[in-house]
Amino acid sequence: MLSIKNLHASIEGTPILRGINLEVKAGEVHAIMGPNGSGKSTLASVLAGREEYEVTEGEVIFKGKNLLDLAPEDRAREGVFLAFQYPVEIPGVSSTNFLRTAVNQVREYRGQEPLDAVKFLTMMKEKMKLVEIDQKLLSRSLNEGFSGGEKKRNEIFQMAMLEPTLSILDETDSGLDIDALRIVSNGVNQLKSDKTATIVVTHYQRLLDYIVPDFVHVLYKGRIVKSGTKELAMELEEKGYDWIKEAVDSEATV
């Protein structure tokens, strides 16, 4: 589904990603872990098409298309969803109104009829259950005055509404208490299918107790320096990142 080859990206001339290779197949969950500043969030942003990042080398093929050639909105319409680490506030725009605009633009791109108000609300009601989100929250201005947990839940709710094929969760666990973490993870798990894939970007192993990955990759200095299964995550939790850093750094100095 997703094939990243030798991806290099920089921001304002500073290289952040230095040759990422990653293959993601339908039905899989990949966890990207790594210390602060290793490029995890950059990878998520580059895949979603954030403009500040300049791709200097490499390619990304998504469902047979060159993802890097597509505008951010078209990537979204093709089925790439990014759950933001810091969801943005839009004053005066209700979540409902925002989502209805989004859902119908995505539908239009896919050649589907727009949903009328009734159908849209029915769909919303159904998906709301997934993340135990309150209707009241959805009639408020998007993310404005939401707690950290509410923002993250709202991200997963949007994901449920947009039905993406590739979901990228950027540190969705940060700022969540244990109950919210469980609810959010439940939501993500219910949305998984053999036709969709998930990339989970996280610092901690904690989230991976709930969203169990098929593969774990460690990102350091803009490269994937180690890949494994969920046991690797356990090991990182126990030993930290230092042993990996040391191994990589000593290799580099040799």
Add this chain to the structure above:
Amino acid sequence: MSKDNQILEDLTSKEYEHGWSVKMEADEAPIGLNESIIRWISTKKEEPQWLLDWRLKAYKTWENMTEPTWANVHYPKIDLQSLVFYSAPKQAKKTKNLDEVDPQLLEIYKRLGISLNEQKRLEGVAVDVVLDSVSVATTFKDTLGKLGIIFCSFSEAVKEHPELIKKYLGSVVPMTDNYYAALNSAVFSDGSFCYIPKGVRCPMELSTYFRINAANTGQFERTLIVAEDESYVSYLEGCTAPQRDENQLHAAVVEIYAGAHAEVKYSTVQNWFPGDKNGKGGIFNFVTKRGICAGDHSKISWTQVETGSAVTWKYPSCILKGDYSIGEFYSVAVTNNYQQADTGTKMIHIGKNTKSRIVSKGISAGKSQNSYRGQVQVMKRATNARNFSQCDSLLMGDRCGAHTFPYIDINNPTAKVEHEATTSKIGEDQIFYCNQRGISTEDAVALIVNGYAKEVLNQLPMEFAVEAQKLLALTLEGSVG
């Protein structure tokens, strides 16, 4: 940064949608302005002597006045002697029945999206259409008539209700008030008159649609709304103008009188031609709007959505004379390309326990300049006066300007006046967030801007709110890369 620049490079500007004109034979005054032109207009309109005298007095006053220069707007001097001060479409014989209206006129309304036939079916909207200078047809007159409500063109009111016109004309905006008001008083051509008798709640929104069609004409309409004690009316004004290379002048006067416990809601959606993307052409909109809350517990509420005009100079104001009277001003002003707007309000607290509320939302894009200018004045005997003002500015790109000029003048120590102001930019983060959900950049801007202006848009009657939302989006189309 890169995006900011791109925003500006991509300022392709949406072409003005209402930029067409229908060729109609017009009955025009000779070019220029002098006493004989005023007599010509007055004769043409078969006016009584007192009104001609009033006009001439205004003209004399105006001759000794100079154009105000304090507003934060810059434009070439207007050559009034090259303008036509009166233009009436020739076919416009007064008609009682819509079926008798010139089909060409009906076509214009259709293209404006306000076909009268359609409007007729639309429940609860009575329309008085002013094309160039003459009111062409008024709908719903019968229904309103039964309640004693008068809603007709100004010329008709002069003929049929001279006592009311005599009593109220110039009572809120004196002819000596300012340069443009004096000019309007001298040469005003037509407009709307609305009278709500005591205790009557007007059952429908009253609406006037203004449109400038003929080239080189100034439009000087005059609106007078009188709401007697305990009455209520909601009044809508919409404006468009065809696209022309030269600038056209629009200098209107609106006067509102509210008696005790009366309430008047006045909403405007102004979409005059703003000029092209290089700043050529467009309407100069110099308007004086003022209401007086004459009786106790009366209320006047102005709501305006200003998207058009090359230059706007406009301060809908409230004189809060009655005790416990309330004045409100809700405004969204959008400027793009080379547009300039200097707009705001005046709240003059005279009565005791008077309250005013100002919510102004400016949106600037392109190379435009957008100024809020507001005055809150609390007079000596206005005990317990309260005012709340909020002035927000939203900037798009880095070549536009937003300015706020609040004047506060307090002469009574019990007054409570609050002023809040914010300036923000549409964030790339917000746009990217929308993009990532599959929303195009244009739609993202529309969404964000409408959210920003929501508090004001919510004040508009339903049909108008929808139109206003579309207009905001249209005005800013192409302003973000």
